[in-house]
Amino acid sequence: MATVTAPATGAPAEHDVYTDDEQLIGGRQTLVTIGEKIGNVCLGEVPTPKGWWIMFLAGFTLLQALVIGLAWLFYLGTGVWGINSPVFWGVAIVNFVWWIGIGHAGTLISAILLLMHQKWRTSLNRFAESMTLFAVMCAGIFPLIHMGRPWLAYWLFPFPNNMAAWPQFRSPLCWDAFAVSTYFSVSLLFWYIGLIPDFAYLRDHAKSKIQQIVYGMLAMGWRGSAMHWRRYEKLYLLLAGLGTPLVFSVHTIVSFDFAVSIVPLWHATIFPPFFVAGAIFAGFAMVIWLAIPIRHWYGMKDLITEKHLDVCAKIMLGTGLLVSYGYFSEVWMAWYSQSTYEWDTTLQRMFGPYGWSYWLLILTNTIIPQLIWFKKFRRNEFLLFLVAGSVHIGMWFERYVIIVTLTRDHVPSSWGRYAPTLADYLVMFGSLGLFLTLFALFMRFLPMLSITEMRELLPHKAGGRDGHAVMENAK
Amino acid sequence: MSAPETPQTWGMLAEFDSADALITATRKVREAGYTKMDGHSPYPIGEVADELGFPRSEIGAVMFIGGMVGATMGFLMLTWVSWVEYPLNIAGKPYFSWSMFIPITWELLVLSASVSGVVGLLALCGLPMPYHPLFNVPAFARATKDGFFLSVEAADPKFDADSTRAFLLGLPDVKSVEEVPA
Incomplete structure (x- = not known):
């Protein structure tokens, strides 16, 4: 797939040549090469790689599945799905939680790691934030279409109306509407603010009139003024500071959707931290899945080095262990609490009709990620890609295991089975198509990495400021 | 000029x-x-x-005020709706169950602080200004x-x-x- 190497980088990067001491920027980069390497893709100077077309066309094809799935659903109603008594939360909710969890790693990278002075975040934050936005878009579809009458979705929000009715503010489902919409809005603002100086670069170096106009409008007349930068950095820092507790609150509220109910094994205090750890785990798997193609197709190996993959893999391993602890804790609490219902539900989960999904979850989320302890699996892209894929499957099954818990109630007469239908799968894989399509368009038309922050990361001798100093500069 | x-x-x-x-x-x-x-x-x-x-810069003050206004208005809205305008008995919980209002209050704090920060940045910098x-x-x-x-x-x-x-x-x-x- 590596058909294209980025132009204007001089000699091809050798493995032992780095611009900085921390081995985060390969080759000999300067302010100019950084801008050209990232910006030329947007300006159409780099021929579109074959891999991009495969990703875009695959995504666009799957997007049609989403359209068909939604049309079918809207025409006939949620009866086309597999949901029925006793399982009213089917794969739509699994997909919702799966997507929104993936989104959280983007915020972690851009906000939390910024506050922690992690320089390596700089190569990843832009595309990880885009991943967040697109994942939240995909996530947002599912609760809406799950309502049965999605055209009344605005009833979730408080507004004076002639029915004199208001939302029920004590319900986590109502909190969810606020949490997810706030999360999307704040992520969008953070992403756009970060893009403004990069748009200014693209405006000033556009090759065609149309690029100049479009990027010029998006840049809003940014001219790199020191006064503007001062405010900009303060805003950037404060948005990171707000984004950090926001991401925790969002997934905590998502877990409240389950935990505030009184279903055995859902009604657990471990749920909020367990969900947040799982979200970051899944999100880093997706970051790895996106970083590897970007490295290959667009020759970004100098800017996303092996060290970045290594660190992402380690975070995935660490959060994976937290998630595994969550599985252990669930079983332990069920046993230790001596609650008949908790323990019986645990046994049903492990050895009942859906026991296979529980053990698949343990295999893909707990056992396979242990391979990352070996350096070979952190540094070899192909192997790391496979392990990340295992995490994607595992995190999907984690939520699946949670919802099929509903098949076994307190009263055996109300037990049932659940299986998704074709209509479920159309929407599920269709949402993946939406994500791939949006991400492919992002790769082509917007700077995949932050040009501004990468320049700042350059060492002094290469014209930079030796790392993002937002904590010191933001006043 | x-x-x-x-x-x-x-x-x-x-x-x-x-x-x-x-x-x-x-x-x-x-x-x-x-x-x-x-x-x-x-x-x-x-x-x-x-x-x-x-x-x-002024951004810190702008965002603080924006956040406080958003959180206060949000909490008052939740209280007024749940207690005065449209009281619902949910599992016998009190109408003014303030702890249940915290998540939405928090989300509104973050949203209004962020929006006021971005609007504040653009307003203070005089952007958008396509010509200079x-x-x-x-x-x-x-x-x-x-x-x-x-x-x-x-x-x-x-x-x-x-x-x-x-x-x-x-x-x-x-x-x-x-x-x-x-």
Whole structure:
């Protein structure tokens, strides 16, 4: 797939040549090469790689599945799905939680790691934030279409109306509407603010009139003024500071959707931290899945080095262990609490009709990620890609295991089975198509990495400021 | 905006080799008594803003006020709806079950603080401003690439086309000085 190497980088990067001491920027980069390497893709100077077309066309094809799935659903109603008594939360909710969890790693990278002075975040934050936005878009579809009458979705929000009715503010489902919409809005603002100086670069170096106009409008007349930068950095820092507790609150509220109910094994205090750890785990798997193609197709190996993959893999391993602890804790609490219902539900989960999904979850989320302890699996892209894929499957099954818990109630007469239908799968894989399509368009038309922050990361001798100093500069 | 004696000029634009040269130059220009000036760089340089006499931005205050207003209004809205306007008995919980209002209050705090921060940034910087006299200088395109610029406005009381140009040319590591047409 590596058909294209980025132009204007001089000699091809050798493995032992780095611009900085921390081995985060390969080759000999300067302010100019950084801008050209990232910006030329947007300006159409780099021929579109074959891999991009495969990703875009695959995504666009799957997007049609989403359209068909939604049309079918809207025409006939949620009866086309597999949901029925006793399982009213089917794969739509699994997909919702799966997507929104993936989104959280983007915020972690851009906000939390910024506050922690992690320089390596700089190569990843832009595309990880885009991943967040697109994942939240995909996530947002599912609760809406799950309502049965999605055209009344605005009833979730408080507004004076002639029915004199208001939302029920004590319900986590109502909190969810606020949490997810706030999360999307704040992520969008953070992403756009970060893009403004990069748009200014693209405006000033556009090759065609149309690029100049479009990027010029998006840049809003940014001219790199020191006064503007001062405010900009303060805003950037404060948005990171707000984004950090926001991401925790969002997934905590998502877990409240389950935990505030009184279903055995859902009604657990471990749920909020367990969900947040799982979200970051899944999100880093997706970051790895996106970083590897970007490295290959667009020759970004100098800017996303092996060290970045290594660190992402380690975070995935660490959060994976937290998630595994969550599985252990669930079983332990069920046993230790001596609650008949908790323990019986645990046994049903492990050895009942859906026991296979529980053990698949343990295999893909707990056992396979242990391979990352070996350096070979952190540094070899192909192997790391496979392990990340295992995490994607595992995190999907984690939520699946949670919802099929509903098949076994307190009263055996109300037990049932659940299986998704074709209509479920159309929407599920269709949402993946939406994500791939949006991400492919992002790769082509917007700077995949932050040009501004990468320049700042350059060492002094290469014209930079030796790392993002937002904590010191933001006043 | 332009000074009466030089109506054709917006100001002077000096380009420097490096960020450090821009910091030094900004200090020297300020010490020479100029007040209406600005630095321009492809990435933020905090020291330039310090030298310009802008040690602290207003964004923190804007976002604090925005966040507080959003959270207060949100909490009052939740209380009024659940207690006064549309009381619902949910599992016997009190109408004013304030702890159940915290998640939405928090989300509204974050949302309103963030929105006010972004709107505040744009308003305080006077953006969007697609046209600016500086864009008339072709070399200024490097301000988003690898150029470090210092602009002095003609509106500055100390500004004089010839003497300001000579002064800027005398600064260390200066690459060029250009007049910015109005």
